[in-house]
Each structure stands twice: as C-alpha cells, then as structure tokens.
Ligand code: ADP
C-alpha cells in the first residue's frame with residue numbers, strides 16, 4: 698500500500714483557478730475527510746485525484762509513481778459519486794459487474810467479488826433487482842459496492858450521503874466506517890457536513906477557496922482551530 702502525495706496541485710477552468718496549490722500527504726489506511734463550503738473545490742480535487750480531470754499544475758503521486766498521464770482505470774482507485782449514477786437498465790449484479798468486465802477479470806472472479814461485496818453491504822437478496830426497484834439507501838449501497846468490487850487501493854467518496862434521509866444517512870455512514878476498517882485501504886471522503894467529518898475522519902482537511910486552511914485530527918481542529926473560519930466550520934466553541 699502506498700502513500701498518496703499531492704504537491705502544489707493546481708486546477709484552472711479557463712481563467713478561473715479552482716485549486717490554488719494543494720499540498721498534502723495521505724498515509725495508507727487513512728480515512729481522510731475533506732470539508733468546506735459549497736464551491737471551494739472539493740469535488741474538483743477528488744476528480745483530479747481520480748484522473749477524471751487533468752491538473753494544470755503540481756503533481757499527484759501514489760508511492761513513488763507520479764500519476765501524471767495515468768488513465769483513471771489504471772490508478773488503483775474507485776470513486777463513488779453523489780448521484781449514484783447507476784445504469785437503470787441493468788440489475789444490481791450487472792451494475793457491479795460492469796467495470797470488472799472492462800478490467801478483463803474472469804467470470805468466476807467477477808462472481809466471487811460481487812458475492813463478497815453484496816454480503817458486506819447486505820445486498821445479496823437484491824442482486825436481481827433494477828435500480829428503480831430499490832430505496833435510496835439501497836441504491837447508494839450498490840454505488841458503493843460497484844466501487845468496492847474493483848478492490849481499489851484508494852477509495853474516493855464524494856458526498857455519498859447527501860441524497861439520503863437522516864435515518865439512512867447514519868446507517869450508510871456506519872457502513873462506510875465499517876468497510877474502511879474491513880478493507881483497510883485509503884479512503885478519501887468529501888462532505889460539507891461537519892458531523893460526518895467529526896465522526897468518520899482520522900484527519901480532516903478544511904478547504905476554502907481552493908486552498909487548505911488546516912489539516913488535523915477531529916480533536917485538534919476542535920480544540921485548536923487555526924482561525925475563526927475553521928472554528929466556525931467545525932463548530933468549535935473557541
Ligand atoms: P465543491 O465540490 O467544493 O462544492 P467544486 O469542486 O464542484 O466545489 O467546484 C469548485 C468551483 O469550480 C466552482 O466555482 C465550480 O463552479 C467550478 N467548476 C467545477 N467544475 C467546473 C467545470 N467543469 N468548468 C468550469 N468550472 C467548474
């Protein structure tokens with residue numbers, strides 16, 4: 698397992714600089730949570746790490762290997778999007794199998810991985826259903842399962858709870874924490890919700906306007922926020 702290193706990462710869309718020099722090292726096995734107000738660049742950063750956007754400055758490396766020019770499918774990462782993005786005409790099994798077939802795995806291996814992920818996410822009885830026959834929470838679990846079966850070294854989650862109601866939100870949040878412990882990889886989790894951040898994170902990264910304001914454990918941020926922006930955002934009394 699490798700350390701993920703971001704060095705002076707920049708991203709501009711035309712004239713607008715959205716990421717303004719992000720420096721960060723993420724240790725293997727961390728569950729690191731990026732928080733910050735809407736529009737601060739969280740999704741863009743995640744997409745740059747996944748290789749879905751090309752960075753316009755700096756470097757992203759996994760271990761000793763720079764990811765510059767490495768296609769998304771070859772980065773050892775899998776991303777879960779805010780809006781599930783399931784294939785409506787495929788059943789749950791098909792949705793989970795899709796990416797794996799592209800990876801060139803045998804059907805036996807595909808079946809084995811789907812069975813394992815379905816068991817972990819309590820989706821086994823639902824494998825033959827279409828997305829429209831599932832609840833919001835079940836759909837989100839399928840989206841997580843679809844990423845999980847790729848056995849990524851780095852798991853990227855972009856506001857995975859935002860379409861769920863409050864009860865389901867805590868259920869799926871617990872499931873994500875459990876999965877992270879079980880698979881033991883690196884998880885990068887984006888949210889604008891400080892409760893999610895405080896309960897899940899090994900470390901929290903607070904972003905504002907394309908920059909990092911502060912990085913620390915939930916406790917460090919709560920007890921010694923670097924400034925009022927961080928303090929207010931984290932809900933610290935200081
Ligand atoms: P967050 O996820 O923190 O809400 P985003 O990363 O989605 O923020 O967006 C950060 C900024 O980048 C926003 O101002 C957004 O409008 C802009 N942005 C994101 N994607 C694009 C794009 N493809 N083209 C132009 N601007 C974009």
Ligand code: MG
Pocket residue numbers: 739740741
């Ligand atoms: Mg976003």
